[in-house]
Amino acid sequence: MRLLTVISFLVFFSAEFTQAQTSAAAQPRRDSLTISLRQADSLFLKNNLLLLAERFRIDASQAQVLQASLYDNPNVTLELSAYNNEARRVLDVGRQGEKIISIQQLLYTAGKRNKRIALASEAARLTEFELLDLLRGLRFDLRSRFFSIYFQEQTLARFDQQMATLQTTVSAYEQQYQRNNISLRELLRLKALLFQLNNDRTEIVFQLADDQRALRTLLSVDQPIRPRVFNETLPRYHLPNQSEDTLQQMALRNRPDLKAAESLTRQAELNYNLQRALATPDLRVGGTYDQAGSYIQNYVGLSVSADVPVFNRNQGAIRAARSQISYQKQLHQQKAVQVSNDVATALQKVQEVERRVQSVEGQFTNQFDELNRGVITSFQKGNLSLIEFVDLIEAYNDSIRQLNRLKADRISAYEELNYLVGTDLFR
Template sequence: MRFWIFFLFLLLASQVRAQDSLRLTRQQADSLFLKNNLLLLAERFRIDISKAQILQASLRDNPTATIEFSAFNNQTNRVVDVGRGGEKIISVQQLLYTAGKRNKRIALATEAARLTELELLDLLRGLRFELRSRFYAIYFQHQTLARYDRQISTIQITVTAYEHEYERNNVSLRELLRLKALLFQLNNDRTEIRFQLAEDQRTIRTLLAVNQPIRPLVRNDALTRYRIPTQPDDSLWQLALRNRPDLLASQSLNRQAELNYTLQRALARPDLRVGGTYDQNGSYIANYVGLSVGMDLPVFNRNQGAIQAARSQIGYQNQVQKQRVMQITNEVVTALQKVRDVEQMVQSVEGRFTEQFELLNQGVLTSFQKGNISLLEFVDLIETYNESVRQLNRLKADRVNAYEELNYFIGDDLFN
């Protein structure tokens, strides 16, 4: 009865742990990321702000109205005399922009809104790369930890058996301590991996805005989808130059500089102020109605400094854009080289190499128990196997990361 109660407790505990983890495929993680990520949600408010600024730029100035009246009539001794014999002056003025200033402001605000959208796309590009890198890193860390857990369990049983044999004086203390040192090293390595796993879990949970640990679900076809692109390198460069939102943002800044230059030149031209005036008794005739037109005379301030600054800003943005084009080209070249290097490395160690190591690992413990290999050979083979497993899974994670980095630098999903 106690055995069955204990078994039921373990089963329930394992189910609780399984429910605590959020199991996701990469596509599900992408969807949850787009739905929940707080930075993306906050960035969408900036887009609303920029659209509101377009609306504000399109609004015309309000007319200005003034009224002047007699505070005290010293002939009639009346205060605030606005009757027939009093005095009041009413004037209304409207500012009229010249040289198309209003349309130029609208065009500048529209381009600024487009820049905000491009910045959102660039943020999305960077966060998606971070999400996928952490997703696959966590997956391969779980693969490594599963191997370590099985290995540690086996070594723990061997250490326990050696302790019993040591008590019977059948093995030496040196042999027992060597096995315990191996077990300690394996536990230490596992703890190091778990620390890195915890950091990756923290990052991916923040990206997905969830509290549960993420358990990646990865099928083989999801990994084989990553292949070296068949397109020529120059076509990938051109694809990056068309797609990269940071380059498009640089072009938008260049366009804004040009629009601002035309606006500053237009601001050098004075605007008109058109208005009408009604004067009850203060003019040469009673009930005077007049029309007024005013403008600033561009004698001293012709907006020279702002025009010169806007012209220099165009030159600055042109140079920044050229530098960005060169940077993007070099990034794509480097990413392609990394993909080819890591693919070559993975292909050289996968397949036959991993099969041989698995066969070796399965036979090591049996050979050691039968006395076919010495303790030193056993420890050396176990350490070599575990380190190889760790490095191989890290290499597989680096492989996926290299392909996702290529996606990031090109600004497109080549392996979806």
Template sequence: MYYLILMRIAILIAFLLSFRSFAQDSLRISLRQADSLFVTNNLILLAERYRIDAAQASVIQARLWDNPTLSTEWNLYNPTKKRVLDVGRGGEKIISIEQVIQTAGKRSKQVALSLENARMTEYEFLDLLRILKFELRSNFFDIFFLQNTLNRYQRQIETLQSTVTAFETQYEKNNVSLRELLRLKALLFQLNNDKTEILFQLSEKQRSLKTLLNSNRPLSPLVNETELGHYKLASYDANSLSDLALQNRGDVKVTESIAKQAELNYQLQKSLAVPNLRLGATYDQSGSYVNNYTGLTLGADLPFFNKNQGNIKVAKILIEYRKGGQEQKKNAVHNEVVAALEKVRYVENMVQSVDSKFTDQFELLNKGVLENFQKRNLTLLEFIDLIETYSESIKELNRLKADRVGAYEELNFTVGQELFN
């Protein structure tokens, strides 16, 4: 038990040192600055842009014509003249060139499919941006409210520490009992323990936020009441917000693009059943019925056995499958919007139920607690109860504020648009 207490104290000291370093070296940024740094510095987004470039390069490739084929035939040995590689004026060589001509609009259909795939890659990028931005803002506001809680705890701990120090002096003079001193020390230990838990949470949130912004410095969010006041539910209803989500969200656009690609692939597979033409020319020096023969060649596969039936059937089935996925996505998005809107209403009701004067009254009461305790107007149990109640209420109030902003940001996330500016 004693060993565990020492470990706790060691961890707390380490966190206090890191917190002091944090206060000195932290980067103080607003939400808009964080958004800007995120778009500029996030390594995942930077890497994802290469996928867009690669998809666009595939469109370039799809637009290219097939290369012509050149073939030659050379006389290896002339038994009449007993010459090796007799390809001169009296020898023999054949030169042929052939070009594949795609029929039934295969090339244009391949280009259309590649273009749609490139658009889908851009939609995937937008959806990734939406997801990471939500994570960024969640961490940003969580850190802000956790720091507020931590600052209150720190002031409370400093006040209580001075009280414990004074009680130790009075205990040595036999003016207070050991029971009272130990109870105050236990309360101080409890507050320090709670502070350590907050520091653990802050450390994890800082890790995520620094990774998203590609920064090595601790980040200190700057938030004012005006910005928090922007989070206000206007005359939004679930249906209008669902319509906005279907228009804005990248993941919805991805499912639409996949369904469209299924239709384009079906058209492409049908065109592949039509044989391509092979147009060419041949030159034969002396192997034909006349010397220096030139001829025109025209060829095509005969679609007797393979008419691409299987691929056409698969492509047609996939159209219905992708349409089903598209409808399921629309339903899921609508349900997400409804749930997010309900969360906002729930948390707003909870916030409204808290008296606006509650915080000020509680702060005023807290300021008089120590003074009244020192004057013996409060018993030890009353003093401890008030300290614990204050600390827990501050933590829960900041958690409620964080939940409120988080609910609004989740609604932004589900709609795919900033609704509260």
């Protein structure tokens, strides 16, 4: 009876301590950054260094388009008489001397300039698709980490409540052990339970630290992130109204990595056209002024020159470009098959995780919370043995941990579907 009285007092004290600890935990730390998902998205677009760096690649690719549109500079040659033997003059360039001035301009044939511009423009489009694909992947990582942190903090809050109760109970048992009211076996069993709970908590803290590090890197901040989730945020994730075939068609239209594969195929075709055009010789048109070295004084001539395509007709490059088209087309088809399969698999994951959550989230959670409260009361009244108390506490803690992990997996599955379809289905 004396032991039960002590436990009753300690359980009451533990409840008060737990309430105070929960209130303190609800207050955000001064050095933390409390943000909603929408604010995290905004901060990500503004601060992420990988996105900022990728924009410079787009500028560079646009500059390549400008470069491809430029004409070649004319070539000017000036030839002077170094020494006049008859007049014995050095650099005799006067009226009686000699100088030759010639100018040449390269003229592209077969539309080579326009073909180079088209190829550079397609390469610039590819860079834009790569930026969109990078944005898609980083945003998926951002949202998955955001909700993972949120649910892990929920688990830690429950664990802290349990640890406060167990720590107080262990202290009470230690006092009773010193008075020889309980056995060492009972005390060690409670300490083992507290030790296991601490180990589980440490594992969650380590995972939380990894997610925090990744999220802070994505947002380019050095403060711990405290996710703030509004009541309307989680319900927006629900089974999509679109059919599997519709989602696959959406992915084929929207996925930037698939558009990048299309762009590579288009580049291969444009390069083939360019290589065929390069087989046509270009023209060099120019003029020459010769003061005294021709058959008449002050000779002015017009020149036109071109390579004769006898040996090199760009055969190898044309053949390679043709093979590259077939290669890129095969990769594009393979990518399209992969996209369709990815969407189908992601939809199956969403359906399965939604089924699991719906089956346990409501009644199961309430029952376990009620059971947890009843366990403490029953143990206080002596209606539960120590072994039963420990087993029920372990079952409750493991269930809470698994349930919050399931909720995080649910959001991650929906965000993966967003990622694979290439658009935000749940706004």
